[in-house]
Amino acid sequence: MPRASREKTRPSVFWPLAAIAAPLIALLFKLEIDGAAKLPREGAYVLAPNHYSEADPLAVALAVWKAGRAPRFMAKESLFRVPVLGWVLKGTGMVPVARSSSAASARQTLETSETLVRLGRGVIVYPEGTLTREPDLWPMRGKTGAVRLALQDGIPVIPMAQWGVQQVMPRYGKLKLWPLRRRVRVLFGDPVDLSSFQGEGQPVNLAAATDAVMSDIADLLAQLRGEAAPAERWNPADHGQKETGRLEP
Numbered sequence: 001m002p003r004a005s006r007e008k009t010r011p012s013v014f015w016p017l018a019a020i021a022a023p024l025i026a027l028l029f030k031l032e033i034d035g036a037a038k039l040p041r042e043g044a045y046v047l048a049p050n051h052y053s054e055a056d057p058l059a060v061a062l063a064v065w066k067a068g069r070a071p072r073f074m075a076k077e078s079l080f081r082v083p084v085l086g087w088v089l090k091g092t093g094m095v096p097v098a099r100s101s102s103a104a105s106a107r108q109t110l111e112t113s114e115t116l117v118r119l120g121r122g123v124i125v126y127p128e129g130t131l132t133r134e135p136d137l138w139p140m141r142g143k144t145g146a147v148r149l150a151l152q153d154g155i156p157v158i159p160m161a162q163w164g165v166q167q168v169m170p171r172y173g174k175l176k177l178w179p180l181r182r183r184v185r186v187l188f189g190d191p192v193d194l195s196s197f198q199g200e201g202q203p204v205n206l207a208a209a210t211d212a213v214m215s216d217i218a219d220l221l222a223q224l225r226g227e228a229a230p231a232e233r234w235n236p237a238d239h240g241q242k243e244t245g246r247l248e249p
Contacts, residue, residue, distance in 0.1 A: 035188035055169035113152035161220035
């Protein structure tokens with residue numbers, strides 16, 4: 001593992017949380033991490049992983065912590081109002097996000113980007129916005145939130161793929177505690193080249209930038225799975241599936 005960042009080595013609420021959570025997560029997942037040095041040691045970044053199990057945020061968080069950074073996720077605003085949980089989210093610097101495409105939501109994206117740069121923090125954003133609906137668990141069509149956040153202030157987007165969590169908790173399935181320490185492989189990729197999308201932020205640019213991110217994630221997952229990814233991303237709308245519902249994280 002590469003050296004830890006200052007945000008991990010400085011005393012914070014992450015220390016007691018990691019002391020409790022990391023050993024418990026390690027009982028479930030035997031992580032094999034490759035490319036951890038591609039996660040920036042310092043400064044802001046947006047980490048974009050694939051998402052196919054309700055339990056994969058645990059593996060992602062532990063991988064980021066082992067890679068030397070403090071794991072911070074985008075989380076629904078409503079969760080910040082839940083007693084105790086809201087305190088933990090605020091104390092660890094998790095990022096609230098509105099579930100709407102409004103002027104207020106756009107303003108929040110701008111403020112979040114500026115805060116990440118100012119504090120030198122990273123944030124984990126699932127670009128699909130929910131669990132993939134692709135039948136074979138490949139990444140589906142992404143949403144523009146991750147690249148919108150990154151392009152606002154030139155924050156690097158780091159693609160990431162992980163595979164194996166479905167052995168512990170299948171999509172929409174129940175947690176399987178035995179056998180312990182199931183193998184989970186994690187692969188960090190190089191920053192996505194978004195230089196050609198740095199224009200006026202028109203929707204077509206955001207959509208194309210998102211496609212580039214999803215393509216890199218799919219390529220990383222193909223390496224882990226040892227098979228070719230589908231040539232086209234699964235689009236829920238083409239299969240009569242709603243964009244929201246039980247699949248929202």
